[in-house]
Amino acid sequence: xxxxxxxxxxxxxLPAVTLDGTRIELxxxxxxxxxxxxxxxxxxxxxxxxxTEFLFAGHDTDPSEEEHYQAYxxxxxxxxxxxxxxxxxxxxxxxKFPNHAEKISEERNPFLGLRSVRLCLxxxxxxxxxxxxxxxxxxxxxxxxxxxMVGTLLELRQCKMLLAEVREDLLEEGIPFKKDMPxxxxxxxxxxxxxxxxxxxxxxxxxxxxxxxxQYTLAADRTNENVAGLYNPADPxxxxxxxxxxxxxxxxxxxxxxxxxxxxxPLFTQWLLGTGLRQLSVSPQNIPExxxxxxxxxxxxxxxxxxxxxxxxxxRDVTNYLREQKRRIQxxxxx
Amino acid sequence: xxxxxxxxxxxxxLPAVTLDGTRIELxxxxxxxxxxxxxxxxxxxxxxxxxTEFLFAGHDTDPSEEEHYQAYxxxxxxxxxxxxxxxxxxxxxxxKFPNHAEKISEERNPFLGLRSVRLCLxxxxxxxxxxxxxxxxxxxxxxxxxxxMVGTLLELRQCKMLLAEVREDLLEEGIPFKKDMPxxxxxxxxxxxxxxxxxxxxxxxxxxxxxxxxQYTLAADRTNENVAGLYNPADPxxxxxxxxxxxxxxxxxxxxxxxxxxxxxPLFTQWLLGTGLRQLSVSPQNIPExxxxxxxxxxxxxxxxxxxxxxxxxxRDVTNYLREQKRRIQxxxxx
Ligand SMILES: [Mg+2]
Ligand SMILES: [Mg+2]
Numbered sequence: 001x002x003x004x005x006x007x008x009x010x011x012x013x014l015p016a017v018t019l020d021g022t023r024i025e026l027x028x029x030x031x032x033x034x035x036x037x038x039x040x041x042x043x044x045x046x047x048x049x050x051x052t053e054f055l056f057a058g059h060d061t062d063p064s065e066e067e068h069y070q071a072y073x074x075x076x077x078x079x080x081x082x083x084x085x086x087x088x089x090x091x092x093x094x095x096k097f098p099n100h101a102e103k104i105s106e107e108r109n110p111f112l113g114l115r116s117v118r119l120c121l122x123x124x125x126x127x128x129x130x131x132x133x134x135x136x137x138x139x140x141x142x143x144x145x146x147x148x149m150v151g152t153l154l155e156l157r158q159c160k161m162l163l164a165e166v167r168e169d170l171l172e173e174g175i176p177f178k179k180d181m182p183x184x185x186x187x188x189x190x191x192x193x194x195x196x197x198x199x200x201x202x203x204x205x206x207x208x209x210x211x212x213x214x215q216y217t218l219a220a221d222r223t224n225e226n227v228a229g230l231y232n233p234a235d236p237x238x239x240x241x242x243x244x245x246x247x248x249x250x251x252x253x254x255x256x257x258x259x260x261x262x263x264x265x266p267l268f269t270q271w272l273l274g275t276g277l278r279q280l281s282v283s284p285q286n287i288p289e290x291x292x293x294x295x296x297x298x299x300x301x302x303x304x305x306x307x308x309x310x311x312x313x314x315x316r317d318v319t320n321y322l323r324e325q326k327r328r329i330q331x332x333x334x335x
Numbered sequence: 336x337x338x339x340x341x342x343x344x345x346x347x348x349l350p351a352v353t354l355d356g357t358r359i360e361l362x363x364x365x366x367x368x369x370x371x372x373x374x375x376x377x378x379x380x381x382x383x384x385x386x387t388e389f390l391f392a393g394h395d396t397d398p399s400e401e402e403h404y405q406a407y408x409x410x411x412x413x414x415x416x417x418x419x420x421x422x423x424x425x426x427x428x429x430x431k432f433p434n435h436a437e438k439i440s441e442e443r444n445p446f447l448g449l450r451s452v453r454l455c456l457x458x459x460x461x462x463x464x465x466x467x468x469x470x471x472x473x474x475x476x477x478x479x480x481x482x483x484m485v486g487t488l489l490e491l492r493q494c495k496m497l498l499a500e501v502r503e504d505l506l507e508e509g510i511p512f513k514k515d516m517p518x519x520x521x522x523x524x525x526x527x528x529x530x531x532x533x534x535x536x537x538x539x540x541x542x543x544x545x546x547x548x549x550q551y552t553l554a555a556d557r558t559n560e561n562v563a564g565l566y567n568p569a570d571p572x573x574x575x576x577x578x579x580x581x582x583x584x585x586x587x588x589x590x591x592x593x594x595x596x597x598x599x600x601p602l603f604t605q606w607l608l609g610t611g612l613r614q615l616s617v618s619p620q621n622i623p624e625x626x627x628x629x630x631x632x633x634x635x636x637x638x639x640x641x642x643x644x645x646x647x648x649x650x651r652d653v654t655n656y657l658r659e660q661k662r663r664i665q666x667x668x669x670x
Contacts, residue, residue, distance in 0.1 A: 107561065108445065108559065109559065112550060113561055118561075118565070152565065152572075154649050189554045194572040194575050198648055218487070224449075236530060237527075
């Protein structure tokens with residue numbers, strides 16, 4: 001392992017660039033402000049997913065605007081003024097949100113219930129407080145805001161309307177914020193993937209949340225071992241959805257990234273770039289391995305294999321094919 | 336109401352045919368064998384969905400093959416030899432299946448868990464017993480078998496392989512069955528809708544289960560009032576999925592029907608026919624109203640409006656548009 005660490009260290013400063021010279025942005029997913037340092041350690045191109053649930057954990061009351069603000073400023077200052085930091089607004093389930101004013105009835109299927117942005121849209125003061133802190137922090141660097149679990153254009157428009165209200169408040173109060181802070185949506189509900197061509201006209205970027213997208217597309221709870229055989233990011237239905245989302249983003253000239261676990265799994269790297277993705281966000285510890293792989297990818301080969309994988313029948317067929325294609329470019333790797 | 340009943344009675348024997356002369360098959364959904372008579376009363380073209388869960392309800396043991404067989408024969412004899420009866424194999428949730436041999440762990444999200452065909456594929460003797468009874472009954476009329484909650488090609492192939500095994504057993508035992516009994520799959524998991532072009536090559540017909548399809552596509556539990564605003568068959572993402580499924584069925588020359596609640600809602604009748612559907616399965620009590628509407632539809636108008644609805648942004652836009660289009664052909668109706 002120490003030998004390997006030395007190897008990674010030597011690779012650290014090499015860019016994530018394909019054999020044909022295309023630069024791929026390789027970002028880190030973080031959960032706590034302190035993890036921003038891990039991204040810097042691995043020379044990440046930014047933070048592609050900054051989860052904000054920690055702010056709400058273990059407290060009796062919702063976090064104050066100042067607590068939000070300090071957490072965001074810490075990360076953006078660690079990253080520096082030029083590296084993007086994508087802040088995802090609260091993505092809790094109702095069950096993990098004890099401070100919520102409205103009493104939520106016990107839900108029989110919480111993954112299909114009042115969670116994430118759905119919950120935020122029911123708690124506007126809390127949601128606007130988070131937006132306010134994000135906007136205030138935006139002047140410190142390249143901060144971007146991202147809404148999770150958006151399933152419809154209506155929800156996205158509601159989020160954007162609230163953000164516009166918060167901007168107006170700040171303007172009135174003379175508090176500085178970046179007027180063109182990019183706004184993105186996660187694509188993790190099948191309906192959002194299917195409506196990606198429309199959503200793309202109303203945001204600056206997409207971030208594919210593959211964990212939820214897989215579970216909803218296959219109707220298989222990702223925490224339920226009874227259906228673990230169905231929950232599979234290699235399912236061709238999932239590949240088709242992702243491909244169509246990336247296509248919609250490219251057609252509309254907006255950014256697209258993947259931040260689910262799939263993006264940190266070397267099995268999928270070639271396929272993801274082959275669909276046209278030029279940005280991935282992964283756990284910081286996966287950055288060296290994924291970068292090493294990117295540097296062996298020829299994009300026109302990747303495009304051909306992406307197309308071929310889309311025509312396969314089953315998750316098993318896809319897995320076998322991707323494994324074989326990975327071995328082709330990385331014969332020395334241990335699967 | 337009695338006046339209306341008289342009106343329905345007069346219309347009873349008219350065929351479900353569009354203004355331009357296209358015959359639409361209008362079938363009934365039933366839950367109990369006795370309801371087959373309701374289908375005959377309304378002059379249904381067959382039973383498009385025969386649910387079989389009742390066989391398992393309120394018993395300590397699984398039903399015997401003979402109990403299955405008698406229940407199927409009763410319906411097919413009520414319908415007569417020429418009207419199709421589509422029998423859906425067991426579609427229970429794990430929670431409603433107390434007789435299951437294997438102890439199912441308590442599931443946190445049962446709608447995303449071990450239910451329906453997933454459960455049957457874990458209980459092969461029970462599943463094969465049902466298949467056996469269906470095959471045996473098939474010689475009595477136009478019986479068709481349909482598998483619910485199929486999400487992948489692998490699951491469908493497993494079901495078909497079991498059916499082939501049961502056929503072989505019957506053949507060996509010299510028990511008669513219809514060798515070309517049609518086999519269909521429900522399309523109600525988003526992955527199945529997305530893979531419809533592939534599934535269509537391996538079945539004789541599709542039946543769109545819109546209730547589940549809507550809930551999974553929008554990740555909104557259809558029994559949870561907290562997300563009732565999201566659960567909406569008029570969501571354009573749902574329309575797009577249905578449209579692509581019907582297209583796949585037509586391209587592959589297989590049957591396609593809708594058996595979810597959407598098919599019995601007059602708001603959607605014109606749109607459904609506009610996508611190319613030529614068969615609907617509805618609650619028997621909805622047959623007269625839907626037939627009346629079908630008889631006012633011009634298919635080329637319906638096709639144009641179907642196309643237009645697919646381009647809309649939100650469920651509200653769709654609902655308003657469909658309502659307006661319904662009023663156009665049925666100005667006297669009360670919404
Ligand atoms: Mg998620
Ligand atoms: Mg269903």
